[in-house]
Structures are given as structure tokens and as C-alpha cells.
Amino acid sequence: MFADLSTEVAGLRLENPLMLASGILDENGYSMLRVLRSGGASAAVTKSIGGEEERNGYRPPVVHPPLQSGMLNAIGLANPGIEEYGHEIEIARRAGKPIIGSIFAPDEAGFSRLAERMQSFGVSAIELNLSCPHVKGVGSEVGGSDPVLVKRVVQAVKSVSSVPVFAKLSPNVTDLVEIARAASDADGLVLINTVRAMAVDIRARRPVLSNGFGGLSGPSIKPVGGIRCVYEVRKAMDIPIVGGVGGISGFEDVVEYIMVGSDAVQIGTALWRNGPGIFSSILCELEKFMEEEGYRA
Numbered sequence: 001m002f003a004d005l006s007t008e009v010a011g012l013r014l015e016n017p018l019m020l021a022s023g024i025l026d027e028n029g030y031s032m033l034r035v036l037r038s039g040g041a042s043a044a045v046t047k048s049i050g051g052e053e054e055r056n057g058y059r060p061p062v063v064h065p066p067l068q069s070g071m072l073n074a075i076g077l078a079n080p081g082i083e084e085y086g087h088e089i090e091i092a093r094r095a096g097k098p099i100i101g102s103i104f105a106p107d108e109a110g111f112s113r114l115a116e117r118m119q120s121f122g123v124s125a126i127e128l129n130l131s132c133p134h135v136k137g138v139g140s141e142v143g144g145s146d147p148v149l150v151k152r153v154v155q156a157v158k159s160v161s162s163v164p165v166f167a168k169l170s171p172n173v174t175d176l177v178e179i180a181r182a183a184s185d186a187d188g189l190v191l192i193n194t195v196r197a198m199a200v201d202i203r204a205r206r207p208v209l210s211n212g213f214g215g216l217s218g219p220s221i222k223p224v225g226g227i228r229c230v231y232e233v234r235k236a237m238d239i240p241i242v243g244g245v246g247g248i249s250g251f252e253d254v255v256e257y258i259m260v261g262s263d264a265v266q267i268g269t270a271l272w273r274n275g276p277g278i279f280s281s282i283l284c285e286l287e288k289f290m291e292e293e294g295y296r297a
Contacts, residue, residue: 005017005283005286005287007263007264009164009188009240009242009263009264010125010164010166010187010188010240011164011187012043012098012124012125012164013098014042014043014098014264015042015097016040016042016283017042017254017258017262017263017264017265018040018041018042018254018264018265018266018267018279018282018283019041019042019043019044019045019100019242019264019265019266019267020032020035020036020041020043020044020045020266020267020268020271020279021045021245021266021267021268022045022046022047022048022102022127022129022168022266022268023047023048023073023075023268024268024269024271024272025271025276026044026045026046026047026092027047027088028088028091029087029088029089029090029091029092030091032044032046032088032091032092032095032099033091033092033094033095034276035271035276035279036092036095036097037095038276038277038279038280039279039280040276040277040278040279040280040281040282040283041097041267041276041279042097042098042264043097043098043099043100043124044092044095044097044098044099044100045100045101045102045127045266046085046088046089046092046099046100046101046102046123047079047085047102048077048079048102048103048104048129048132049079049080049081049082049085049101049102049103049104049114049118050077050079050103050104050105050114051081051082051105051110051114052081052082052083053081054079054080054081054084055076055077055078055079055081056076056078057075057076057077057078057079058074058075058076058078058134058209058210058211059210060210061208061209061210062074062075062076062209062210062211062214063075063209064199064208064209064214069216069218069219069220070216070217070218070219070220070221070247070269071216071217071218071269071272072197072198072199072208072209072214072215072216073194073209073214073215073217074134074209074210074211074212074213074214074215076134076135076211077104077129077132077135082114082117082118083117086117086120086121089101089118089121089122089123090121090122093122098123098124098125099122099123099124100123100124100125100126100127100166101115101118101119101121101123101125101126101127102126102127102128102129102168103115103118103126103127103128103129104128104129104130104132104137105137106137107153108149108152108153108155108156108157109156111128111153111156111157112156112157112159112160115157115160115161115165116160119161119162119163123163124163124164125163125164125165125166125187126157126161126163126164126165126166127166127167127168127190128153128154128157128165128166128167128168128186129168129193130143130144130150130153130167130168130169130170130183131144131168131169131170131172131192131193132193132215133170133172133193133194133195133196133213133214133215134196134211134213134214134215144169144170144173144179145170145172145173145174145179147178147179147181147182148182150167150179150182150183151182151183151185154167154182154183154185154186155185158185158186164187164188165186165187165188166186166187166188166189166190166242167183167186167188167189167190168189168190168191168193168245169183169189169190169191169192169193169229170192170193171191171192171193171195171221171224171225171226171228171229171246172195172196176191176229176232176233177232177233177236177237180233180236180237180239181236181237184237184239186239187240188239188240188241188242188263189233189239189240189241189242190241190242190243190245190266191226191229191230191233191241191242191243191245191246191262192221192225192226192229192230192243192245192246193215193245194214194215194216194217194221194246195215195216195217195221195224195225195246196213196214196215196216197213197214197215197216198212198213198214217246217247217268217269218246218247218249218269218270219247219249220247221246221247222246222247222248222253222256223247225246226243226244226245226246226247226257227256227257227260229243230243230244230257230260230261230262231260231261233261234260234261235261240263241261241262241263242262242263242264242265242266243257243260243261243262243263243264243265244257244262244264244265244266244267245265245266245268247269248265248266248267248270248282249270249273249274249278250282250285251282251285251286251289254282254286255286255289267279267282
């Protein structure tokens with residue numbers, strides 16, 4: 001090991017700054033366990049859970065095959081419900097690393113109930129999904145663009161939480177700094193969610209996704225969303241930021257995000273091409289970079 005890459009974000013101790021993002025390889029406990037045990041990922045964020053009952057999401061097609069510029073999806077926040085998912089968290093916790101429970105709900109009372117239940121499963125932190133670009137409600141970017149609603153949700157969850165609470169915000173809002181300030185009662189912010197986008201199948205003469213539009217992730221959103229948003233919020237606020245939820249595929253991307261103000265990063269779409277080994281690969285290159293540039297932990 002060339003350097004000690006351990007870090008702390010809002011009281012959450014991490015062996016390195018690389019985390020598994022919500023929505024990728026976190027459908028069940030065994031997939032999260034595989035990622036965490038493959039070496040590299042310091043924590044995993046669960047898929048977003050939105051209530052007691054199963055949510056089916058949209059009908060297929062819900063994912064446009066990975067493109068060079070990224071991936072387009074509109075899954076519709078499909079999930080098995082909080083009670084069914086508790087077993088998956090129990091399995092993932094066998095890795096001995098932090099599991100962060102992602103939740104969404106139609107109102108602050110729903111967020112609070114889910115946060116309490118998530119904590120009962122032993123999660124290390126809560127991530128509030130306030131920014132999905134292709135659903136309706138408070139958990140969507142529409143609700144997440146209302147500073148009053150955002151503030152109410154964050155305060156409600158903080159009042160029942162004994163673990164760190166992170167608010168995941170959207171790049172698709174008019175004034176991200178305003179929303180970030182509304183969420184400032186959270187222990188930290190997660191920047192960003194996917195960018196609203198659309199593609200058309202010219203042979204079928206219709207959108208490639210059943211919902212019409214969805215969220216774009218991957219390399220193309222890093223400069224227009226990820227890096228810019230972290231930079232703007234960091235200039236305006238002194239609050240822990242988990243950035244890099246957008247376009248990380250190599251150690252250079254991680255360094256960029258850290259340089260503009262991220263305390264940790266999340267990786268998702270890149271796993272489609274590289275598999276769980278991407279975490280170890282990035283860590284190795286990151287350590288070499290720090291050594292070559294004279295950085296010390």
C-alpha cells in the first residue's frame with residue numbers, strides 16, 4: 001500500500017473513498033456482498049426502497065444498452081418493499097462494511113417510517129432519494145426541487161435517526177445551491193442523481209424507453225452535472241459531500257471530484273463494463289498517483 005486512503009464522512013468511517021452507488025448491483029444482498037468482498041468498495045448504497053409494499057416500476061424496456069457516453073434508464077424505482085428487503089441488508093452486512101439504506105416516499109411521514117425501519121436492519125447511514133428524474137412525488141426531482149419540501153423531509157428523518165443522514169440531490173433543478181441549503185440539516189449531501197434524458201429508436205419510431213424519457217448516467221454527465229454541481233455547492237457551503245455520483249470510470253475522475261470538494265465518491269454505471277474489479281483497479285492507480293505527486297495521508 002502506498003498511502004492510507006481511509007476517510008470519514010459525517011461520522012461514517014470508510015477504509016477508502018470509493019462506494020457502490022444506489023441502483024447498480026444492489027438488487028439483493030448477495031450482489032452487494034460480492035461487490036464489497038471483491039476488494040475495493042468501502043461501502044454500498046442499497047437500491048431505493050419506497051414503502052411497505054412491492055413497487056413494480058415501469059414496463060420494459062427500462063434500460064437502454066450502455067452507450068459510449070453512458071446509460072439511459074427509467075426503471076421507475078421498482079423495489080420489493082421495506083420488509084422484504086431487510087433480509088438482503090442482513091446478507092450484505094456480512095462483508096463487515098457500511099451499508100447505506102436508500103429510501104424514497106410520498107411525504108415526510110413516509111420518509112421517517114422508512115428511515116426507522118432501515119435503522120432496525122442495522123444500516124450505517126440513510127440516503128434520502130430526493131432526485132429521481134422519471135417518477136412523481138417528493139422522492140422525485142419535482143419534489144426535490146421544492147426547498148420547503150426538502151427541508152421538511154430532511155428535518156423529519158433527522159428527528160428519528162441515530163445514524164448519519166445524506167440527501168441525494170438532482171442536477172436538473174434551477175438552483176441547486178438553494179436546494180442544498182434547504183437540505184443543510186442533513187449530515188451530508190450526495191451529488192448527483194442522473195440527468196433527465198431521452199433517446200429515440202428511429203426504426204420503431206418511438207422512444208427507446210417505455211416511459212419516454214429517463215435518467216442518463218455515465219461519463220457524459222461528469223462535466224455537465226457531477227463536477228460542476230459539486231464545485232458550486234462546495235463554494236457555497238461547508239458540508240460533507242459524497243460527490244462523484246456521475247461518470248467515474250478511472251482514478252483521474254476520482255481525483256477531479258476530490259479536488260472540487262468531494263469527501264467521498266460513488267461508482268455505478270462503470271460496473272456494467274468493468275465489473276466489481278473496477279474498485280480495486282481505481283484504488284491501485286489512485287495510490288500510485290498520490291505517491292508520484294507527493295501526497296501524504
